[in-house]
């Protein structure tokens with residue numbers, strides 16, 4: 346499915362307008378919430394007018410039938426008076442919607458599920474919405490051609506959500522600027538397991554089915570929520586300060602994964618030394634084999650790998666826990682704050698473990714024949730199809746190295762740790778970052794780095 350199919354047709358926009366007019370004629374206060382948060386790359390992602398605090402998702406999945414039944418209880422606060430609001434949901438059938446326990450009217454257009462509560466919502470009010478839904482969840486194709494959403498595996502399925510795939514398996518405010526805590530409870534046939542983010546709070550079986558309840562206590566962007574259903578080898582360990590380490594590995598990949606996964610705690614410790622305190626209350630990995638995707642993803646507290654990872658990829662996804670999952674971009678334009686940092690972390694790991702220095706890596710990329718790195722500036726990807734290209738990853742990391750060259754190692758580590766601390770469990774933009782750097786190294790002039798390396802077209806000239 347192409348992205349354009351998900352855009353709201355003009356007719357739907359007119360209908361929405363008609364509803365607005367009707368609402369005003371009725372003398373009600375408030376207006377519908379927006380059907381997007383004006384993300385420059387994914388304009389329909391997320392919704393206006395409310396802020397989610399918690400998702401309680403209760404899912405039941407049968408792989409043989411590819412059938413999902415879900416109940417999403419979404420607790421949110423109205424940020425203005427609302428007569429209606431949208432949730433994002435792609436595919437699936439909506440069976441019912443209630444708001445504050447009362448039946449609500451709802452309609453669907455593309456990915457927008459528009460809910461009209463029985464009573465208007467007032468600015469500041471906390472309200473609970475329950476959506477019951479079912480069907481076969483979709484695999485979505487991103488503008489760059491990658492598959493995300495709900496991905497079948499040989500023995501189950503895997504939910505992956507960057508940038509917008511989580512709307513294929515639960516309704517929500519699917520934009521990184523609205524983070525929330527989660528309870529994700531999954532029931533599967535009892536010979537299978539279900540793994541998600543955070544800590545396993547209970548496991549029970551009843552009549553041939555097993556239920557796994559997972560709790561994510563720290564705020565999470567929906568694109569890093571995950572569920573993996575299948576056969577897994579689950580290991581429990583404990584890292585430094587008693588940090589629980591729970592990994593779920595596809596049995597086919599268990600042997601190949603063993604050595605690299607033994608390094609998780611060491612990488613977390615190294616991360617704490619360099620980036621500051623680990624932001625979540627557990628860690629681990631999921632190694633699974635989706636049929637149509639071959640990328641790793643920094644799903645919160647428990648990144649997903651499409652097979653046994655190498656050390657560099659493990660370092661990358663664990664570094665994202667600080668940069669991306671804890672400090673989350675406020676829009677998809679700010680992706681380099683995720684990928685530039687995670688790539689830089691791979692380089693730092695090499696430097697700290699007897700490999701080439703970051704300076705060497707920088708010089709190789711700068712001197713070498715790598716036209717793709719200069720295709721566009723890291724802070725202004727050319728389109729949604731390019732948010733995971735080399736300028737975001739490598740050139741993003743090179744921006745960080747330019748800062749390190751300018752301020753020296755001590756201040757550089759103060760900056761990257763302080764940045765993780767200042768926006769811990771929050772969201773931040775490129776402008777927040779440049780302001781933070783300037784404030785932390787007040788005697789230095791970063792104008793040229795921002796202008797040429799971060800925002801400038803083409804390959805920056807040698808200084």
Ligand code: TRP
Nearest residue numbers: 507508640641642643662732733
């Ligand atoms: N964020 C992933 C990583 O660790 C890569 C990725 C997966 C991605 N899906 C994406 C990047 C969608 C951008 C858009 O590098």
Ligand code: ZN
Nearest residue numbers: 661683684687
């Ligand atoms: Zn990454």
